[in-house]
Amino acid sequence: MRTIVLNNERKLNFFDIDSAHVEEKGIILSVIASGICGTDLHILEGKGEICGDVILGHEFYGSIDKIEEGTQVQCLNGHVEVGDFVTVIPGVVCNKCVYCRDLPLNENYCLNRSVFGLNLRSKNGSIVFGGNIEKIFIPEKFYLYKVPKSWPLGLATLLEPVSVAVKAVRKALKYAETTKHRSFTAIVFGLGTLGFFIGIELRKYGVRVVGIDSEKSRRDRAYRNGITDVFSYKEMTKEFYKKYCQNRWNGIKADMVFEAVGKPDIFADTLHFARKGGVIMEVGNFLFSGNAEISPNLICNYELIILGSVLADPNSYFRAEEILEEYVDKSSEVICNYKIEHYKEAFNSALARTEGLKNNLIF
Template sequence: MEQVSLATKTPSNVITCKAAVAWTANAPLSIEEVQVDPPKAGEVRIKIISAGICGTDNHILEGKNKVPLPAILGHEGAGIVESVGPGVTTLKPGDKVLTLPLPECRECVYCLHPKGNFCKKENILSPTGLMLDGTSRFTCRGKKIYHLYGTSTFTEYTVADEIALAKIDDAAPMDKVCVLGCEVPTGFGAVFNTAQVTPGSTCVVFGLGGIGSAIVMACKASGASRIIGVDINEQKFPRARALGVTDCLNPNKLKKPVQEVVMEMTGIGADFAFEAIGLIETMVAALKSCVMSYGVCVIMGVAPSGSQLSFDPAELLPGRTLKSSVMGGYKTRDGIPKLVTDYLQKKINTDVLITHKLPFEKVNEGFKLLREENCIRCVLTLRP
């Protein structure tokens, strides 16, 4: 793979730098030289220092989740503000920030509601691949390159809207806090905010990757007495047990559906179930794993585009609750910086969620680790 030069500035204030471009699904990312335009009104250009590889990025590369291509993927990043566009008031050059796949405009009906966090200006449900003004800031080989969720972190420089960035403490170690931009809040918030796991409860977690591991940590911190981990990759079991899982199940080695095994293990079912894989089958299995009358099932996994969730309404009739959670229910610009502060004050230790670190140029190796090995989260580091 050809190496290209480090980022340089041109007189037009367009930055030429390296980025990993997804030209098409079901193909490796290509390290390319791209042009990054200066930020427009309400926008910020950031130098990315570190970026986590999330399962959602992998789903896109595998063609399961449809987004406009070619694009620069990545949505979990830590960086430093390089420049700001007109009207930006909360950030300045030199500030440390985390990119937010879910923005917080602080103006729409959802942001203003005390329980709402799914901002009206999101770009997740029907991704356009464009900035809020309907244009792109990336060019490669003379072609327009799309953004991902308003973030695009697999690049030396990116442009994001001010509302999609969280200013964080200057003391934050940039190679470690990027996971606080997606993995940690998604997992922690699903437990603390959405499900509100109680002491002494039984939890079952479907998927023991990045999000699932964060869920396990939060369940243990909430005082859950039993945490059942479900995954088809048994290489993940030792790490999961170290984080708090008490029982491990591989559905491929069971003689009956996993939800039936959970019912037998617990007698009545789990108090709380979490789905962090993104498959219709495991979403239904998670719901059926819950105890009747008061069981709560929370879905975080992103199902393949066009999927339809189908189950017998009788599963809900006895009192089970089915909920979803995006970014853990946190109001992102307000809540994420507080998580960083908790990390710096050693109230939470999220370093254990980073199992691999690679230089940015080895991004495809990082995806291979995510798919095949005992990898919770691989973090890409870019040159300072």
């Protein structure tokens, strides 16, 4: 069974191991594709803590090989059986901590949330399990989401990241104050998977969106997909932004600013791009990546609303499926598939952040 394991030195190695590890009730999934996430890249680049071996991968889907006896399969969108394609909602709550007991409506608050490919350990604690493996055991407690079999190879790995984007947009809109005679405006920093789909989802709500990314290929992709005002960081100086707002937005800065890059300095920048009473949504710095120097005075004087969002909620998967339906006929625009044997190329290209929006490992 082929797998890619990340060791303590953060080096990836290819292994062929014996059999799927079965612990309790659950299903065995033959992984079809596993997406490489920005979070995985941050881990490779040295962010976050790891101890022991890690099989990365929290954005994967596959075909159900076997349902262990007595398993109560929990699927969000209907009944599933052997042979069906499903993706796994990668995180599960503990149901024990004070948040699970008193505030169970937001699963992201759980103090002990286990997530595939990030912190879900085997029983003896020796290895973290994720989707970068040919066959994987999914314990019963994890929710599944059924994937249309007609979708092109690899597209369904995007369900997880797109649902994260959907949730971040929904939360920002909840706090954004409507203003007279104009539709909402937003700036999205970073046009990687998260930023791209945040932009796409904002456009669906009629929000006027500016996208910023240093990579031309990412700006071009955003442009082709309806985010028509795209700029590099170099172009988007403070003077340029002031003029842009005067020409396009009646002199008012953005209602919402999304940080989807994952760099603390960019978060500090976002404060200067929001209007008075504007919303800042921090969604990129999922892992600790350093501190930023900000002026609390700006937050106070501008009455800024600073929000954070992490992971998705199960409901966002339904909306993510609708968004991805539009990419069924142009999946190459958003995904790039690599056979598992070519994992080095897949990771290197993802690290360069120039090629596909989502690089997948295909088993």
